[in-house]
Amino acid sequence: MTLLGDFVSHQDFALDDFQLRACQAIEAGRGVVVCAPTGAGKTIVGEFAIHAALAGGGKCFYTTPIKALSNQKYHDLVADYGAERVGLLTGDTSINGNADIVVMTTEVLRNMIYADSPTLRELTHVVMDEIHYLADRERGAVWEEVILNLDQSVSVIGLSATVSNSEEFGRWLSTVRGDTEVIVTDLRPVPLHQHMMVAGRLYPLFEPESHQVNRDLLEACRRAELGFGDAGSKERYQYKKGRGRGEAGARPQKKFRPARRADVIRMLGSLDMLPAIVFIFSRAGCEGALAQVGATRAELTSQEEQQRIAEIIDAGVAHIPEDDLKVLGFLRWRRILIRGFAAHHAGMLPAFRHIVEELFNEGLVKVVFATETLALGINMPARTVVLEKLVKYNGEAHVDLTPGQYTQMTGRAGRRGIDVVGNAVVQWAPAMDPKAVAGLASTRTYPLISTFAPSYNMSVNLLQTLSYADSKNVMERSFAQFQADGDIVGDAAELAKAKQKAEALRNELLGRGRGSADANGAQSGGAQSESDSEKLSQMLEYLDIRNKLSAEEKNAKRRNIEDRHTETVTVLRRLRRGEVLPVPVGKKVQLAVVYREDNSPSNPRPSVISVGGYVGRIEAEIFPSAPETVGSIKLPRDANRHPKRALGLVRAEIGRKGLKGPKRLRRRSAGKSPAVKALRQQLRAHPMHGDPAVESMARHADTLRRAEAEVAALQKRVDSASDTLARTFDRMLQLLAEMDYVEWEDGQDPTITEEGQRLARIHSGSDLLAAQCLRRGIWDGLDPAELAGAVSSLVFENRKSVKGSDEVPTQPLADALGHTFRIWEELSADERRYRLPVTELPDIAFATAIHQWTAGAPLGYCLQAAAESGAELTPGDFVRWCRQVIDLLEQVKQTGYSDEIRACAAESVQAIRRGVVALSN
Incomplete structure (x- = not known):
């Protein structure tokens, strides 16, 4: 029997065609890249690679991008092969590292290659799961380092989501690794049905057996856009002032609100579409959704399931201190989880996240509110995936989902061997076009773009293991350079066309300016060409100022709206029971008393009773400017439970106290922006101000500006591609030579100094x-807590720009941080001089929190310390950053210049690794 035949005979199911083809390529000794949708069964190919390695007496490494996926794969393989044959290496976890099968994060393999680990001698196969991670902005370069530096005798098996440039990727792999077969399939073992939810009803996205958008859905969206929902709908739609009654005399309702989550879940349950993952693109949004369903009486679990859930939860938190559990709101979280609801996001405590994963995989949790990070890596499929929005915040702006992101998330729908079909549900919102949704659903690919670039650590490691020429060759053989070389030809052609277009527009504008001048009595002719050109430059300068003014006015208006909203949110958060304030109700203003407070940080919605009889929540959006309280009254104790009964007392008390509010709530006028004022003065003082030629040529000048911007962008791309990675590598070595990490004399290969060898171990x-700080001794003499605080400034990145206190607990720590900033300033100046990417500015916002944790403070105290320093962290964030600090401290322990600092780093690691941090693996 063949190797593949033996493998297939032990499977519980017949292999699909793409799986067989990939396994046949591995059996033939070729490399393979398998591109297939989530849930298609790519991992069976990786498992055959393991089978082939063991059958040939070799070893197989199975690499993953994240520790959670490594842990999950390790347990799967232990179940198949036994604990004695499987190992796990994730940086902070080391189990049976010399086993025949070792699961590891890709960084661990990269480090093993540079260290020339003896374990690599018997390695025959490497499976790179989620290989498309090489496009990751922060960590993608590691994948390419591994691919480029693995011994040529090792077969690389890449498992990837479907990417549109898989053939290009395969050509590159064949170039650098030898014969590599690319196998692409769009086959989903569980078919996916696409839906949209409009006005509380579910519509198929496409017509039956067709790629045409469902006509009933288009009509439902049209009616919803006009403000007409289906009968019985829980949604309400915006009614624009001045609009008539619309269709059939019906009056559109006032304000659109998405369907209540409890109603959505109830509907999915009635259609047998649970369990479901509801994707919400913010951590706070996930927690808010969980609290929202937690406030209802909904239960999705049976008594037996609830008992099993409780057992798993209690076992999962058994080693977390009780005080920490209180800080984490454990009891409330446990109650909601037992009812079948959960949240899942990177801000959660890892122990809590692992409990959710276990419960969901056992079918005990029925609904998970998750960020898009759940779509990557870990195995958590559902029957249905719900997308509440098709827009997400990318850290800089709100952007539309890409087809790749949509495919990755909806790929979670449909459990192989359990579900007949999977379901993707997009919730409609005003201005959402079903045809655009259909485009997302139909486009199943996205491009794989390399993020590879040399780093200082990579440079010295390459020189330690390869010659200078071979090290440069690594740069030139990278996928990044492969793509740049392919793109530069097309970009250069586009640049030539763009320059011609811009020049033609400039000449056309000169002609129009000359004609305009003639019409106003000016002289014309060839002698005026220089004058024409000068006038055109002046006019473009004037229009630039005008455009800047327009943009700044919009920005000032936006800032004013944001400031008003922030002020209103602050007022609503601080409202206390019994306080009276004016509230807009329809077109009127009524006094209302607060009967239930809400101090939610981003969207407080206190409950009020108005003198007009309104009882319910209020929110920041209804106020044109921050409201002011006009007094307070005493409410009966049972007002929270029976607010309508208190209406008469509220009216009487407000009348008795003579409390009055304004007849109208006026929008606060925007403050005068200094930038707007300066630009207006600049505009009025310009020599072109008032010239009639400006208005007649403005539109054409804007066209020219856009064309010039396109030229600049293309020129930058061409210059960037021309400045090869090999040249960047050389400039990096020149800086390292200047700083004595490398010795490099004319005509000779560079060699690594003792300092360079230390740098090679700092990842x-x-x-x-970090190497400079250690070398200059600025962290010497610190105690373990102070060292943790100093080191944290090199790894911590604040998710939000929040101003906090710059004070730290001790003077030695303050001095060390000050010196760290000074060294960064020197280094960044050198990097700019050598035209190299500038090292990230140190961030001290986590220093106090990690100092206090290392010194033994409880979790709640440390989270508060982080907040006061400007770092608003969830418990999960706190643990994650503690792990990052530990990683760098472990490297300090290996590379420090004195026994004292190495011992201090070891003590610091031991002190941090306690409580919730110790349980985060």
């Missing part, structure tokens, strides 16, 4: 800065 985004 950090701020590797050279």
Whole structure:
């Protein structure tokens, strides 16, 4: 029997065609890249690679991008092969590292290659799961380092989501690794049905057996856009002032609100579409959704399921201190989880996240509110995936989902061997076009773009293991350079066309300006060409100022709206029971008393009783400017439970006290922006101000500006591609030679100094800065807590720009941080001089929190300390950053210049690794 035949005979199911083809390629000794949708069964190919390695007496490494996926794969393989044959290496976890099968994060394999680990001698196969991670902005380069530096005798098996440039990726792999077969399939073992939810009803996205958008759905969206929902709908739609009654005399309702989550879940349950993952693109949104369903009486679990859930939860938190559990709101979280609801996001405590994963995989949790990070890596499929929005915040702006993101998330729908079909549900919102949704659903691919670039650590490691020429060759053989070389030809052609277009527009504008001048009595002719050109430059300068003014006015208006909203949110958060304030109700203003407070940080919605009889929540959006309280009254104790009964007392008390509010709530006028004022003065003082030629040529000038911007963008791309990675590598070595990490004399190959050997063991985004801090001794003499605080400044990145206190607990820590910033300033100046990417600015916002934790403070105290320093962290964030600090401290322990600092780093690691941090693996 063949190797593949033996493998297939032990499977519980017949292999699909793409799986067989991939396994046949591995059996033939070729490399393979398998591109297939989530849930299609790519991992069976990786499992055959393991089978082939063991059958040939070799070893197989199974690499993953994240520790959670490594842990999950390790347990799967232990179940198949036994604990003695399987190992796990994730940086902070080391189990049976010399086993025949070792699961590891890709960084661990990269480090093993540079260290020339003896374990690599018997390695025959490497499976790179989620290989499309090489497009990751922060960590993608590691994948390419591994692919480029693995011994040529090792077969690489890449498992990837479907990417549109898989053939290009395969050509590159064949170039650098030898014969590599690319196998692409769009086959989903569980078919996916696409839906949209409009006005509380579910519509198929497409016509039956067709790629045409469902006509009933288009009509439902049209009616919803006009403000007409289906009978019995829980949704309400915006009614624009001045609009008539619309269709059939019906009056559109006032304000659109998405369907209540409890109603959505109830509907999914009635259609047998649970369990479901509801994707919400913010951590706070996930927690808010969980609280929202937690406030209802809904239960999705049976008594037996609830008992089993409780057992799993209690076992999962058994080693977390009780005080920490209180800080984490454990009891409330446990109650909601037992009812079948959960949240899942990176801000959660890892122990809580693992409990949710276990419960969901056992079918005990029926609804999970998750961020898009759930779509990557870990195995948590559902019967249905719900997308509440098709827009997400990318850290800089709100952007539309890409087809790749949509495919990755909806790929979770449909459990192989359990479900006949999977379901993707998009919730409609005003201005959402079903045809655009259909485009997302139909486009199942996205491009794989390399993020590879040399780093200081990579440079010295390459020189330690390869010659200078071979090290440069690594740069030139990278996928990044492969793509740049392919793109530069097309970009250069586009640049030539763009320059011609811009020049033609400039000449056309000169002609129009000359004609305009003639019409106003000016002289014309060839002698005026220089004058025409000068006038055109002046006019473009004037229009630039005008455009800047327009943009700044919009920004000032936006800032004013944001400031008003922030002020209103602050007022609503601080409202206390019994306080009276004016509230807009329809077109009127009524006094209302607060009977239930809400101090939610981002969207407080206190409950009020108005003198006009309104009882319910109020929110920031209804106020044109921040409201002011006009007094307070005493409410009966049972007002929270029976607010309508208190209406008469509220009216009487407000009348008795003579409390009055304004007849109208007026929008606060925007403050005068200094930038707007300066630009207006600049505009009025310009020599072109008032010239009639400006208005007649403005539109054409804007066209020219856009064309010039396109030229600049293309020129930048061409210059960037021309400045090869090999040249960047050389400039990096020149800086390292100047700083004595490398010795490099004319005509000779560079060699690594003792300092360079230390740098080679520092794997950090701020590797050279860390090496300089150690070399200059600025962290010497610190105690373990102070060292943790100083090191944290090189790894911590604040998710939100929040101003906090710059004070730290001790003077030695303050001095060390000050010196760290000074060294960064020197280094960044050198990097700019050598035209190199500038090392990230140190961030001290986590220093106090990690100092206090290392010194033994409880979790709640440390989270508060982080907040006061400007770092608003969830418990999960706190643990994650503690792990990052530990990683760098472990490297300090290996590379420090004195016994004292190495011992201090070891003590610091031991002190941090306690409580919730110790349980985060």
